[in-house]
Amino acid sequence: MIPDRTLTDTAPATPTPTPTPPGTLLSRALRLRCVACGQEKPFTGMFRMEERCGSCGYRYEREPGYFMGSIYFNYMTTAAILIAGIFLLEDGVGLETRTVTIVLIAFAATFPLWFFRRARNLWIAFDHLISPPSSEDYGPR
Numbered sequence: 001m002i003p004d005r006t007l008t009d010t011a012p013a014t015p016t017p018t019p020t021p022p023g024t025l026l027s028r029a030l031r032l033r034c035v036a037c038g039q040e041k042p043f044t045g046m047f048r049m050e051e052r053c054g055s056c057g058y059r060y061e062r063e064p065g066y067f068m069g070s071i072y073f074n075y076m077t078t079a080a081i082l083i084a085g086i087f088l089l090e091d092g093v094g095l096e097t098r099t100v101t102i103v104l105i106a107f108a109a110t111f112p113l114w115f116f117r118r119a120r121n122l123w124i125a126f127d128h129l130i131s132p133p134s135s136e137d138y139g140p141r
């Protein structure tokens, strides 16, 4: 005798969204892993990002324009380091203003490019904290 199949037998495996501790979210974001599961790498290049996680199916861009927040993260981090750099290099190390300016311009031109992926992942982690994902975030759009 063949048992009757139930709805759960044929339904695709959808991860149950559960709150993730902030430390875990931060760790996954900085290690450039999927913030939702920590398994996959969302980025396939310096600036190219997969649409969804290959492991858990989480859709990274929750809505159009979603990653605007990551631009603020990148800008704020760069500005904070620049301000700290001025005081550290001029007052702490004692470099001339001209040298400090050259160093910090070079930093300001390169750091945001390197930080781009981390800023996006940090934005996703921050968004997980304030708006935890639902099962809709794992399904097709």
Ligand SMILES: [Zn+2]
Residues within 6 Å of the ligand: 034, 035, 036, 037, 038, 039, 040, 053, 054, 055, 056, 057, 058
């Ligand atoms: Zn994932």
